[in-house]
Amino acid sequence: MPVTVAVVIGSLRKNSLNRQFAHALARSAHPTLDLRIVEIGDLPLYNQDLEAELPGPVRRFKDEIEAADAVLFVTPEFNRSFSAALKNAIEWGSRPWGRNSWAGKPGAIVGVTPGAVGTAAAQAQLRSVVGAVGVALTVHPEIYLSYRDGLIVDGEIADDKFRRLLNEWVAQFSAWIVRIKAPSA
């Protein structure tokens, strides 16, 4: 059985670099990991009043997160943080009280920006938030990607050095997922 990973992308725009990167990563991770994008663009803004009867997109989102073995956050950097859309999705995943879809999931964070810091600031903030909702985050290797033209060509990572780093990341993340999910003796 392939290990399934729910991929949550923090950018909503069609030509998002993070979405392109998520697709390229899904290709290079296959078949070790089965990366499936879980859409967040249709989630309403979190409002506790809506918890009485969860909106359809929220139920769909929570079901897809819960069905996966692990979660991967692919984050842009907006104003030295991660996006409001991603925070909104994290809120919905964590609620209602007692129905936290994130709890105990092995997880990882990657991100891409044209900026020089490669989403380091966004990832640092995201790490503390997803840790607080119970995601068991892996740390190494860290992937901070400063985008430049030619890095992703025809949906594939075109840089050999970076492709090798991603292969190492896939191996480490899949080992981490097995370790976190292994039943205790």
Ligand SMILES: Cc1cc2nc3c(=O)[nH]c(=O)nc-3n(C[C@H](O)[C@H](O)[C@H](O)COP(=O)(O)O)c2cc1C
């Ligand atoms: C509102 C806003 C704030 C941004 N702030 C940052 C920032 O703090 N650091 C950075 O590296 N890039 C920043 N950027 C540039 C984004 O990283 C860039 O637009 C990136 O391509 C967004 O991700 P996407 O391509 O997946 O949509 C910002 C962009 C926007 C629209």
